[in-house]
Amino acid sequence: MHVQQLNAWLxxxxxxxxxxxxxxxxxxxxxxxxxxxSKSAKCxxxxxxxxxxxxxxxxxxxxxxxxSEAFTARNxxxxxNAGPGYHRASxxxxxxxxxxxxxxxxxxxxxxxxxxxxxxxxxxxxxxxxTYYSDxxxxxxxxxxxxxxARLLKKQMAAVWQRLGPICARLLREEGIKCRPPCLDxxxxxxxxxxxxxxxxxxxxxxxxxxxEGLVPGLDMCxxxxxxxxRWNLDxxxxxxxxxxxxxxxxxxxxxxxxxxxVSIDYGDKSNEELLLLYGFCTHTRNVNxxxxxxxxxxxxxxxxxxxxxxxxxxxxxxxxxxxxxxFALLHSSESRHLAGAHxxxxxxxxSLQIWAxxxxxxxxxxxxxxxxxxDEADAPLTADILDxxxxxxxxxxxxxxxxxxxxxxxxxxxxxxxxAELPVRLQHSIIYRAGQKKLARAFLQQFQQAAKAALQQAxxxxxxxxxxxx
Numbered sequence: 085m086h087v088q089q090l091n092a093w094l095x096x097x098x099x100x101x102x103x104x105x106x107x108x109x110x111x112x113x114x115x116x117x118x119x120x121x122s123k124s125a126k127c128x129x130x131x132x133x134x135x136x137x138x139x140x141x142x143x144x145x146x147x148x149x150x151x152s153e154a155f156t157a158r159n160x161x162x163x164x165n166a167g168p169g170y171h172r173a174s175x176x177x178x179x180x181x182x183x184x185x186x187x188x189x190x191x192x193x194x195x196x197x198x199x200x201x202x203x204x205x206x207x208x209x210x211x212x213x214x215t216y217y218s219d220x221x222x223x224x225x226x227x228x229x230x231x232x233x234a235r236l237l238k239k240q241m242a243a244v245w246q247r248l249g250p251i252c253a254r255l256l257r258e259e260g261i262k263c264r265p266p267c268l269d270x271x272x273x274x275x276x277x278x279x280x281x282x283x284x285x286x287x288x289x290x291x292x293x294x295x296x297e298g299l300v301p302g303l304d305m306c307x308x309x310x311x312x313x314x315r316w317n318l319d320x321x322x323x324x325x326x327x328x329x330x331x332x333x334x335x336x337x338x339x340x341x342x343x344x345x346x347v348s349i350d351y352g353d354k355s356n357e358e359l360l361l362l363y364g365f366c367t368h369t370r371n372v373n374x375x376x377x378x379x380x381x382x383x384x385x386x387x388x389x390x391x392x393x394x395x396x397x398x399x400x401x402x403x404x405x406x407x408x409x410x411x412f413a414l415l416h417s418s419e420s421r422h423l424a425g426a427h428x429x430x431x432x433x434x435x436s437l438q439i440w441a442x443x444x445x446x447x448x449x450x451x452x453x454x455x456x457x458x459x460d461e462a463d464a465p466l467t468a469d470i471l472d473x474x475x476x477x478x479x480x481x482x483x484x485x486x487x488x489x490x491x492x493x494x495x496x497x498x499x500x501x502x503x504x505a506e507l508p509v510r511l512q513h514s515i516i517y518r519a520g521q522k523k524l525a526r527a528f529l530q531q532f533q534q535a536a537k538a539a540l541q542q543a544x545x546x547x548x549x550x551x552x553x554x555x
Contacts, residue, residue, distance in 0.1 A: 086202075087206075099301075114346055115306055116347060118146075143335060151285070151329050154301075155299040159298070161174065170187055173186065180297065185271070189266065190255060190256065192204050192270065193256060193270065197261060200301075213360070214233075226491050230360060248271060249271075283298065283316075285331070300316075303331060307349075310367070314333055315350070318330070355371060358373075366516040370520070374411075375409050376521060378408040378478065380407060380436060391444060391447070394447050398451060401456045402456060406436070415528070475532050497515050498519060
């Protein structure tokens, strides 16, 4: 029934789904390829020439979705019935993104009286993102950056609700909607719906065109795959002026989906941390988009420690952060690159490391300078002090992830993932994410230990002997 209502609603709003079918139950709907391409697939000669110019393989269209029906802030406010209420409510909202989330939860509360009810009724009622985790489920992420981020996000959402809750209740009251009182869970639902199903939508094909964030009913049912058989775009070939008023779901003609095959799209180059936080799933423990976040602050040292405060001041003066982000790609840099100075460490992380490795005497001199002195360029060699600091920070990170305050060893996680036991979905993806973080931490630690050892061996015998004694 929901699928039939949604199909009828989409057709009434000028969508063309003749090349796909909607399958699944509430919250798990997906698009699969139909028997024939969309009626919108009859691309013009202009479109084919445009493909040749762009050196893009010939494509066929599976579905078309009007931009005017996208659930964006502009379209919501311009809606003939619902728009005036949201225009008034927007005065108490932070930005357009918040307006879309606010409208999502409000329209859901309206139920059948919402002009979007046929679409909203098919959206998931719950999510597998960490914001929906119980305390016990969240404990499976202890020691990771995502554990802290999820707890912080829940607190932030509670604070936002204090502001949005009364606005939502007033709007419903003004429109005479009789429903249950809105609550924080409604905001958490709209937040998760927005981030897991939303798109950044360019409003035209012109260079520098305005981009709006929102959801595209119908297109939002496409799941993720990499590589994916389909992609969406604003196809200039469909419009004589090169401006499109529609979003087209396209697939290469040479690899067209077989009837009944799922039509998925690529969500982009996202780390497992992003995928789990926004969508509730991970790909695998070796995600090339992963990165390791390393905090510079040592929890064992009081925050009012004079040296810590001085380093934090210097970080602020140079607009640097108190954490490092080391990307997966850095693991492919060799020892020779480290010793030659082409270490590959991102510039922001390298600057933070320079400041945190500064000696007390140099720190005092730097803080006395006006304006602050320049830091070394990102391609400068890694000094022994920086390498020692990196090894210390990475050792602490491995301990944080795998020690008593973490979730156990990497080996234990791998055994769980390789076991025949059927793990709960949330636990399985939590283990995939945290195992990936542990792999990165171990690999980076080994890499920089080797770099530190090589640097020590290149030093003079006297310096090497002194360094060994100091250690």
